[in-house]
Amino acid sequence: MSCVTPATIEVTPATLRGQLARWPTGVAIITANGLSRPLGKTVNSFHSASLEPAMVGWCIDKKSSRFDEWVAVTGYVVHVMASHQAELVSRFAASRSDRFDGVETTPGLDGIPMLTGEVPLRLECRVAGTFDVGDHVYLIGQVVTMAATAHVPMTLQR
Numbered sequence: 001m002s003c004v005t006p007a008t009i010e011v012t013p014a015t016l017r018g019q020l021a022r023w024p025t026g027v028a029i030i031t032a033n034g035l036s037r038p039l040g041k042t043v044n045s046f047h048s049a050s051l052e053p054a055m056v057g058w059c060i061d062k063k064s065s066r067f068d069e070w071v072a073v074t075g076y077v078v079h080v081m082a083s084h085q086a087e088l089v090s091r092f093a094a095s096r097s098d099r100f101d102g103v104e105t106t107p108g109l110d111g112i113p114m115l116t117g118e119v120p121l122r123l124e125c126r127v128a129g130t131f132d133v134g135d136h137v138y139l140i141g142q143v144v145t146m147a148a149t150a151h152v153p154m155t156l157q158r
């Protein structure tokens with residue numbers, strides 16, 4: 001059996017991003033209450049953190065145009081997205097101020113707008129802590145409610 005030694009790669013933001021994109025992740029849209037209008041964003045940093053107590057987390061890029069509002073939220077709703085929901089995933093990643101225009105929502109925890117589409121998994125969370133991690137801030141959430149459908153979550157992998 002042949003043995004391939006992994007090639008050493010210089011660690012730069014670009015090489016790290018490229019290599020970590022090979023790690024499969026799901027895709028979620030996170031919503032929250034902003035100062036004057038709702039916040040919504042596509043993320044793939046969402047992950048499970050603890051089962052007991054039930055905690056999840058995700059990271060917000062400090063370059064986000066509404067970063068100050070995101071790090072001030074006291075709760076957020078995670079919508080794990082399915083493959084047939086690519087249009088919503090793109091919409092909530094695009095640089096536009098009207099991400100919610102024409103998107104049906106219903107008020108959830110503390111009035112946070114929840115997407116009414118049939119997502120595989122929806123978690124309403126209270127922010128339990130925030131941590132500075134380099135060019136991102138980590139938002140830990142305590143899961144308050146959970147709702148699910150049988151839809152298969154979308155997967156990203158390069």
Ligand SMILES: Cc1cc2nc3c(=O)[nH]c(=O)nc-3n(C[C@H](O)[C@H](O)[C@H](O)COP(=O)(O)O)c2cc1C
Pocket residue numbers: 027041042043044045046058059060061063064065066067092093094095156
């Ligand atoms: C697949 C995918 C995953 C993303 N993951 C994150 C993420 O984990 N955290 C984040 O802050 N932005 C993430 N983004 C970028 C945001 O969706 C958004 O485009 C970016 O924050 C700029 O929007 P804003 O200025 O309204 O924040 C991701 C984008 C895509 C397409």
